Every structure is written in structure tokens, then in C-alpha cells.
Amino acid sequence: MAEVFPEPLRRAIRALSLLPGLGEKSATRLALYLISHPERAGELAAALADLPRVKLCRECGNFTEGDLCRLCQDPERDPTVICVVEDPAALSVIEGTGAFRGRYHVLHGVLSPRDGLGPSELRFPELLQRIRRNGVREVLIGLSPTAAGEATAAYLLEILREFPVKVSRLATGLALGMEVRYADPLTLKRALAAREVLKD
Amino acid sequence: MAEVFPEPLRRAIRALSLLPGLGEKSATRLALYLISHPERAGELAAALADLPRVKLCRECGNFTEGDLCRLCQDPERDPTVICVVEDPAALSVIEGTGAFRGRYHVLHGVLSPRDGLGPSELRFPELLQRIRRNGVREVLIGLSPTAAGEATAAYLLEILREFPVKVSRLATGLALGMEVRYADPLTLKRALAAREVLKD
Structure with missing residues (x-):
């Protein structure tokens, strides 16, 4: 259904529809929202780029930024x-x-x-x-x-x-x-x- | 509920929960999925970075990459x-x-x-x-x-x-x-x- 859209938009729809619980319809809805809200898209892209900073607490295995989680x-x-x-x-x-x-x-x-x-x-x-x-x-x-x-x-x-x-x-x-x-x-x-x- | 998570993860949860139709629960589920699937997070981040290439067809107003949409x-x-x-x-x-x-x-x-x-x-x-x-x-x-x-x-x-x-x-x-x-x-x-x- 998204064939009338340009490649960058279709790429975003594809990337979103690969996430669990998101079908093509919700992915399309989200991508169209992100197109008209570039500040939200920017925030999300920055947050995603930051995710590799998350590692496992060497003590308990919880997610953490440092060596030990806050708990x-x-x-x-x-x-x-x-x-x-x-x-x-x-x-x-x-x-x-x-x-x-x-x-x-x-x-x-x-x-x-x-x-x-x-x-x-x-x-x-x-x-x-x-x-x-x-x-x-x-x-x-x-x-x-x-x-x-x-x-x-x-x-x-x-x-x-x-x-x-x-x-x-x-x-x-x-x-x-x-x-x-x-x-x-x-x-x-x-x-x-x-x-x-x-x-x- | 996500207070036990490190800042980059909470930032991703926040960015996702600002999207329409995603509450804190689904945003958390998606962020945790993206943490354990860095290749998906990378695809999505790249797609988002590409979205500004999408503009409006000068003829009909549909989304397009060039001046005129394919239609x-x-x-x-x-x-x-x-x-x-x-x-x-x-x-x-x-x-x-x-x-x-x-x-x-x-x-x-x-x-x-x-x-x-x-x-x-x-x-x-x-x-x-x-x-x-x-x-x-x-x-x-x-x-x-x-x-x-x-x-x-x-x-x-x-x-x-x-x-x-x-x-x-x-x-x-x-x-x-x-x-x-x-x-x-x-x-x-x-x-x-x-x-x-x-x-x-």
C-alpha cells in the first residue's frame, strides 16, 4: 500500500514494521507522524544512537551505563x-x-x-x-x-x-x-x- | 516504572512513548527489544536520519524525493x-x-x-x-x-x-x-x- 511513497519514507515504514507488535499499518501511521514532526524523529534517532552505551551491570546483570547499576x-x-x-x-x-x-x-x-x-x-x-x-x-x-x-x-x-x-x-x-x-x-x-x- | 534503567534506555523509552498510539508500556517493550537487537535499532536510526529527504511534490503535494512524485x-x-x-x-x-x-x-x-x-x-x-x-x-x-x-x-x-x-x-x-x-x-x-x- 505504501508504494506511492518515496524510498526514504518506505525505508522508515520497513524499519518500524520490523519491531514487535507493529504491523504495516501502525508502522505507516508512525512514519507519517514522524515526517510531520521532525523534532520527534530527531529525538528518537538520537536516543537510538545512544543505546549502545547501555551495558550489563557486572554484579547483577541489570542494564547500566557504568560498571555497576544504580541498585x-x-x-x-x-x-x-x-x-x-x-x-x-x-x-x-x-x-x-x-x-x-x-x-x-x-x-x-x-x-x-x-x-x-x-x-x-x-x-x-x-x-x-x-x-x-x-x-x-x-x-x-x-x-x-x-x-x-x-x-x-x-x-x-x-x-x-x-x-x-x-x-x-x-x-x-x-x-x-x-x-x-x-x-x-x-x-x-x-x-x-x-x-x-x-x-x- | 523505568527508573531502574540507565539514562540512554529511559531516553529511548521517552522518545518512543511520545509517538501516537504508544503508551509507556509499549515504548518500554520496544526499547528493550531495540537494546537486544542493535541491528534493528541501527536500521531505524538510519531511516529516521533519512526522513528529511522527503518533501512535497510541487504538483500534487504527495510525498516525494524529487521535485515531482512518481504519480x-x-x-x-x-x-x-x-x-x-x-x-x-x-x-x-x-x-x-x-x-x-x-x-x-x-x-x-x-x-x-x-x-x-x-x-x-x-x-x-x-x-x-x-x-x-x-x-x-x-x-x-x-x-x-x-x-x-x-x-x-x-x-x-x-x-x-x-x-x-x-x-x-x-x-x-x-x-x-x-x-x-x-x-x-x-x-x-x-x-x-x-x-x-x-x-x-
Whole structure:
């Protein structure tokens, strides 16, 4: 449908329609908006050019600009309780509840043999190192109660058996099959408060 | 919710959430996707940087890279029939039907006093010039049957009165595939008044 448009516009439509959740129609709508709002296009282009500055916190794996993310630098946060999450989006939503004051550990995925994600693709070794080094008392599993999340939680419990740490997980007040990143804060708060102890 | 993210990421989320139809949630989802797909972010940034190359066809007002858009350059298209549309998106959809082989004229808006869009903000003078110059026989009004579109059509009919051209407009009535029980009263009234005679 966009064949009547010049190449630069079609290129923008193509680039936008490759993003998740944007079909050709929404991509066209956005591109036409950006053409008539060059300041917005400029802001977005500058922001995109800046994205490579984002790297992973060497401690927890969260996104950061420096070496350590702001959560790992915060002396107010309890370093002896670590909440394990699948990705920074999940971290952000849990953090948004304000109900957790420990540290995080981002696995950057859950076990998914189908997608070639085995234990060695996820940040388990870094977690064990942190536990050994920092006198961690509790590992709170903050993974989604999906099949892959449950499998990952089971694996985590297994490798943590030899460590003198408490292992808990978010209460399943969460609807089964729902992903943490889409949960509402109230449900998440409930799940944090009622977390089940799996090993003490 | 994105406060745990570093500034470049939050900047991308902000820039995306300023686009129409994207809330903070979708903007965050897209930004996280772009972080983990730097090649897509690069394509999009390059496309955005290229957008200023797009300008308006000096003849019809459609988007173009050169002076004349590809439709105005096409010798196969009848220059004596001009379809007047509100914007390039409308042009693109009409063109997509393959049912119109004349030229277009893009007004870049419809009359809307509330938004400060009066006759002098729209490309009426250029239309009149084309009619005078090119021996135009018919002006097909391809504007939306909204209040503002109707007002613009009425204005157009008025200023075209002194020209020896036929003026037509897109038929209004029930959309194909629409059920009568869901039709709005205005559409139905129009469909009744403009009923087609099938047998006399």
C-alpha cells in the first residue's frame, strides 16, 4: 500500500514494521507522524544512537551505563537477599512495587531447550559467585510461573541445595501462565509478601 | 516504572512513548527489544536520519524525493481527472485499490477552524492553478465523510463553481460487509436517500 511513497519514507515504514507488535499499518501511521514532526524523529534517532552505551551491570546483570547499576551501588539495599529475575523488564516491574529492598540478579532468560537456552547460557555462575562472596542469606526466585520459569526455578533450587541459604519464591497469587513483566503492582505486592519458602 | 534503567534506555523509552498510539508500556517493550537487537535499532536510526529527504511534490503535494512524485511523472495517468484527498495516507489507500487512474491533489488537512485550519492553510490555490493550466475535466472529491470533510467538500464545490469542470465525490453508504443492524443512523439515512435503483 505504501508504494506511492518515496524510498526514504518506505525505508522508515520497513524499519518500524520490523519491531514487535507493529504491523504495516501502525508502522505507516508512525512514519507519517514522524515526517510531520521532525523534532520527534530527531529525538528518537538520537536516543537510538545512544543505546549502545547501555551495558550489563557486572554484579547483577541489570542494564547500566557504568560498571555497576544504580541498585547495586545503593548502600541502603540489603545485599544478603537476592531476587532472581529473568530479564530487566521483570526487575523493573518488581522494583516498581517498592516492596523489595534487597538486590537483584538478572538471568537474561529462562531455561528453554527449544530456544537453545541451557544452564550455561544463563547467568547462574555469577549468582553462585555472589552467594559465596557476599554472605547471602536468601535467594528469592522472582521468575514467571510459566513452564519454562518453573523449570528454571527447579534447576535453581537444585544448584542451591548445597548452599546455606534460604530459597523462596514469589507466591503464586499470579495467574498461571502470566508473565511477570505484565503483572499489575498489587498482585505483585501480594506475591512478594506471601512468598513461599522452598528451603530453609 | 523505568527508573531502574540507565539514562540512554529511559531516553529511548521517552522518545518512543511520545509517538501516537504508544503508551509507556509499549515504548518500554520496544526499547528493550531495540537494546537486544542493535541491528534493528541501527536500521531505524538510519531511516529516521533519512526522513528529511522527503518533501512535497510541487504538483500534487504527495510525498516525494524529487521535485515531482512518481504519480505526477507517470504519463499513463490521466491528468484531466484529479482526486482531492486530505493527506498522503488517504492517497495511498485509494491508490491501493487500483481503481483510479487519474492524478491526485493532497490538501494536507481539512477545514477545521478549531485547529486553526482555514482555507489559506490548505493547498486550494495550487489546485485551482492546476485546473486552469491542465485542461482538467473532473475533480473527484476523495475526502472523508466526517463533519470537517463535508465542510471542506462544500467549500471546494463553492470555489469550483466558476470553473467548467465536473465535480464528483466518493459514494457514501453502507460499508461492504457491514451488517445493517450495526450501521449508525447517519450512514443509514444517507444510504436510504442515495438508494440505487436496481429495476424500474
